[in-house]
Amino acid sequence: MQKRQLRLRLSLFFVLIATLLAACGDNTATTTSATTAPASATTAAGAATTASGAATTAAGAATTAAGTATTAAASTGGTGTIKVWFPGNSQAEMDVVTKKLAPAFEQANPGVKVNIEFVDWGNISTKLNTAFAGGTAPDVFGHGVAATAGFASNDRLLPIDNYLQKWDPKMISDFGTLLDQGKYNGKHYSVPIRGDARLIAYRTDLFTEVGLDPAKPPTNWQEFTAAAQKLTKKSGSRIDRSGFLFSTTADQGLQQVFLTFLTEAGGSQMNADLTKLTWNSPEGVKALQYMIDTYNGPNAVATGLGENYGSLAPNQQPLVTGRTAMAIVDPGTLGAIRTASPDIYSKIAVMPPLKDVKQTAFGGAGTVLFINKDTKNPDLAWKFIDFMNQDSTLEDYLPANGGFPMRTSLLNSELVTTKVPYFKPFVQDIPYYVGNPNIPTWTQVRDVLVRYLDKAMHGTLSAKDALDQATAEGQAIIDKK
8 A cells, every 4th residue: 555655646747847848948928928837747746646647647748738838929029910900992002912012011010910801981990999899909090189089098008108108208298298199097008100191272373363462471461351352253242263172071180170270279179078069159259150150151261161172073173173272181182182183283382371379280190000908919919019110111101191290390301201192281380280189078069069060050050049059069978977
């Protein structure tokens, strides 16, 4: 009996030694794997009743250790596969990302595979919510920066502060405060890959025609109003040429115009702690009344209320046809005009943001990249975001996308000065841009505002009544949340 017990103890001792050696044999295992292996070996010894049973469990422990090592290696960003979703349906953008940028990233990172998918802007939120619910969401995805709070409050996003702390300090300073547009509850969640803004473009030849100096565009509301009236052509009460146009379609474009005039008047959309809407402030009423007077009344300088001129073909844009002398545009529209009507493009300039109380304009991060909190490879996901912000990547991506670079050091780069010169005014004015607040219910609240702005523009509500009602209805949504 004593001999049988001695043989069993010796067998278990040798199994333990074998197990430990097996666990330590893979010199690629990380500290995490090495820690796991002895724990598994102890469990194996405790569970073993025979030498062969212990050996089987030890082999399982060694397999577990190897599996742990593989998982640890994958999380370092060295190898693996990530899924990336871009918003939009521009063929030029899809081509440059899938045919040039993704292959370049894979070539620079052997063993890495990037699966790219483009989702139309109108469907991106719905598709993401479905994917998150089903556990199939991409590792990295693009969206508007205003989506930050909604995704973060639902625990969908990985905070990136640890990565930003290790990033090139020059890159951080290059973005300035723009990185904070993707901040929610004290944490950063996104990095911009393209800028978007709305600035006033004007026809220099039409300025000269009416005696205005195209080299000295208006700088404040008073000068701008006078210039718009001078540039307007009328036949009696009918406007033949608008002095100034802005988007009046009942969509987010109308809200962006209101945001510009609101902040120029010294107002804001919410209080400092983002708990109360302030649209119906005196500054808000002043801003909306300015918009109403542009299209209505005896001193109107614009016609075509409700028209979506942004959807017109490049050679049919009001600035190209001469239907207006000034218009609010985005960089993509200017790029399309440059390609379709280069002769007219040469007569178009972009003025700095106007000032009433403050000098501002709607703008900031157009598309930002987020990391899925549940990604199995966060380091590789971050590596892709870093790649998308490198100079060589942006030189290929931005001309195809229509957005402008968000990094101020690129102001004097070949991309801005030579390849895409219409980017320059948009990059120069980055310090003046204001964006929408990061609150979880923003898109719902914004849609309420748009509805009431549209009523005011068409004269069914006064500026004050429209903003009072919009503020009350929007605040109810925020408070309910």
